[in-house]
Amino acid sequence: MIQFSNVSKKYDNGTHALKDINLTIDKGEFVFVVGSSGAGKSTFLKLMMREEVPSSGSIIVEDKDLTKMKKREIPKFRRKLGIVFQDFRLIPNMTVFDNVAFAMRVIGTKEKKIRRRVPYVLSLMGLNEKARNYPQELSGGEQQRVALARALANNAEIIIADEPTGNVDPQMSYEIVDLLMRLNEAGTTVIMVTHEHSLVRCFDKRVIILDKGTVVADGGSLIREAATSHINPISEISNEYVVPPEEDYSAYAAQNAAASQTAENSEPVETSEEFIVPGGED
Numbered sequence: 001m002i003q004f005s006n007v008s009k010k011y012d013n014g015t016h017a018l019k020d021i022n023l024t025i026d027k028g029e030f031v032f033v034v035g036s037s038g039a040g041k042s043t044f045l046k047l048m049m050r051e052e053v054p055s056s057g058s059i060i061v062e063d064k065d066l067t068k069m070k071k072r073e074i075p076k077f078r079r080k081l082g083i084v085f086q087d088f089r090l091i092p093n094m095t096v097f098d099n100v101a102f103a104m105r106v107i108g109t110k111e112k113k114i115r116r117r118v119p120y121v122l123s124l125m126g127l128n129e130k131a132r133n134y135p136q137e138l139s140g141g142e143q144q145r146v147a148l149a150r151a152l153a154n155n156a157e158i159i160i161a162d163e164p165t166g167n168v169d170p171q172m173s174y175e176i177v178d179l180l181m182r183l184n185e186a187g188t189t190v191i192m193v194t195h196e197h198s199l200v201r202c203f204d205k206r207v208i209i210l211d212k213g214t215v216v217a218d219g220g221s222l223i224r225e226a227a228t229s230h231i232n233p234i235s236e237i238s239n240e241y242v243v244p245p246e247e248d249y250s251a252y253a254a255q256n257a258a259a260s261q262t263a264e265n266s267e268p269v270e271t272s273e274e275f276i277v278p279g280g281e282d
């Protein structure tokens with residue numbers, strides 16, 4: 001469980017990025033976080049991963065009070081998390097394989113398991129052929145997918161993804177969210193920032209809308225309609241957020257459903273089981 005109580009964040013330069021945030025995200029939830037640029041979305045995520053600390057209020061993640069957490073406790077806490085940063089944060093002098101493997105090595109995973117798992121998560125992202133390349137040799141979308149593969153590597157309990165689909169095409173966006181949904185169905189909590197309204201509309205999940213540092217809406221399908229409709233009152237609150245046009249994801253949904261049916265017949269179950277094998281264990 002993730003619980004924000006009266007959380008505000010003022011950066012050193014005086015920017016009030018978040019104001020009095022109160023909300024709870026339950027274990028196993030899937031949450032979209034939306035809002036215009038500068039609304040505080042990344043700050044919200046950085047607070048829950050203990051990359052930033054709040055100026056006031058408390059944040060509890062899995063029974064841990066992050067405001068009381070000591071620096072030396074942070075690495076252990078982060079093991080629970082699979083993080084996709086908005087700016088990827090890939091390690092430039094490591095290959096794609098090693099970038100993903102690194103996330104597993106730091107938590108002491110055996111090389112044998114790494115050699116099995118890394119190609120698997122890279123294949124989920126369609127990146128097997130890039131395993132030996134360096135980040136700077138990849139397109140923006142490919143780098144983003146490496147960041148996502150790295151976040152999936154350890155079977156984290158919570159996936160925190162800051163615009164994981166910001167640099168990929170609509171088909172790939174759909175597939176990425178579909179993959180996150182499947183992880184979520186297997187029990188992983190997923191918190192994902194996105195600018196893509198159609199994605200939010202396509203997948204029926206909780207949506208938290210931030211605007212100028214406050215939560216202006218938080219809820220299920222009704223809110224989702226509000227957030228994605230061009231003629232709704234929400235557009236008055238957050239003009240910038242409601243921007244047409246919409247990509248129609250329903251075609252991808254149909255396509256994917258057909259593909260997964262075929263996959264069900266041909267692929268060994270092993271693939272999906274591997275998904276829920278806890279990281280670091282053998």
Ligand SMILES: Nc1ncnc2c1ncn2[C@@H]1O[C@H](COP(=O)(O)OP(=O)(O)OP(=O)(O)O)[C@@H](O)[C@H]1O
Nearest residue numbers: 011012013015017036037038039040041042043044
């Ligand atoms: N390290 C920082 N120091 C000072 N101000 C910051 C810092 N990081 C973010 N801000 C400011 O805090 C506010 C919220 O920023 P944040 O990055 O959370 O927005 P965002 O919703 O993620 O935007 P985007 O959609 O553009 O990524 C903005 O006004 C931003 O300029």
Ligand SMILES: [Mg+2]
Nearest residue numbers: 041042086162
């Ligand atoms: Mg951001």
